[in-house]
Amino acid sequence: MIAGHFGLAAGVKAKEPAVPLWALMLATSWLDVVFVPLFLTGVETIEKAPDATGPYGADIIHANYTHSLFGAIVLSLVFGFVARRFWGDRAGVVLGLVAFSHWVLDLLVHRGDLPILIGNVGHLPTLGFGLWRYPAVSATLELLLVLGGAWLYWRAARATAEAAGGAQRARADLSAALILIFGLGTLAADLSGFLS
Numbered sequence: 001m002i003a004g005h006f007g008l009a010a011g012v013k014a015k016e017p018a019v020p021l022w023a024l025m026l027a028t029s030w031l032d033v034v035f036v037p038l039f040l041t042g043v044e045t046i047e048k049a050p051d052a053t054g055p056y057g058a059d060i061i062h063a064n065y066t067h068s069l070f071g072a073i074v075l076s077l078v079f080g081f082v083a084r085r086f087w088g089d090r091a092g093v094v095l096g097l098v099a100f101s102h103w104v105l106d107l108l109v110h111r112g113d114l115p116i117l118i119g120n121v122g123h124l125p126t127l128g129f130g131l132w133r134y135p136a137v138s139a140t141l142e143l144l145l146v147l148g149g150a151w152l153y154w155r156a157a158r159a160t161a162e163a164a165g166g167a168q169r170a171r172a173d174l175s176a177a178l179i180l181i182f183g184l185g186t187l188a189a190d191l192s193g194f195l196s
Contacts, residue, residue, distance in 0.1 A: 015156070068116060
């Protein structure tokens with residue numbers, strides 16, 4: 001779902017032009033950034049889902065710290081707090097919410113592997129609507145997020161550039177094209193194993 005996360009970040013940039021795009025991209029993948037060292041040390045793990053029909057969305061992710069509901073809230077608050085020191089209160093709130101959007105989007109696609117409490121304390125039921133069981137549906141959702149985010153970004157960038165003239169319009173078009181290419185490339189990489 002990384003492409004979908006990036007599409008959402010591009011869409012938010014359209015509404016929050018003062019927030020740097022790179023910070024939005026980092027925010028939307030923040031839970032995964034923290035997940036990587038925990039995965040590399042064996043604290044959090046990944047296994048193949050028994051009902052997987054291909055590699056796209058075929059994993060059950062045991063991210064009991066980074067992707068628990070409360071873990072995601074804590075990590076998002078930390079990200080937002082640090083961001084506000086650099087770009088102000090509004091940007092901090094926006095970036096904290098974008099960081100938490102990762103968990104919300106994962107809730108849609110994950111196969112019931114998102115714990116509620118950090119460390120899965122109490123072994124409460126885990127969450128996830130499981131759209132990864134339906135690769136065509138989840139890939140379509142990601143594609144819509146990428147296309148919608150790139151379009152919103154392009155529209156906002158073009159409106160800002162209109163007053164500045166030709167060079168700025170060309171820059172807005174190029175930036176939006178690069179965001180679209182990046183998002184589609186990321187989605188294609190995710191789907192390549194599924195389609196082969």
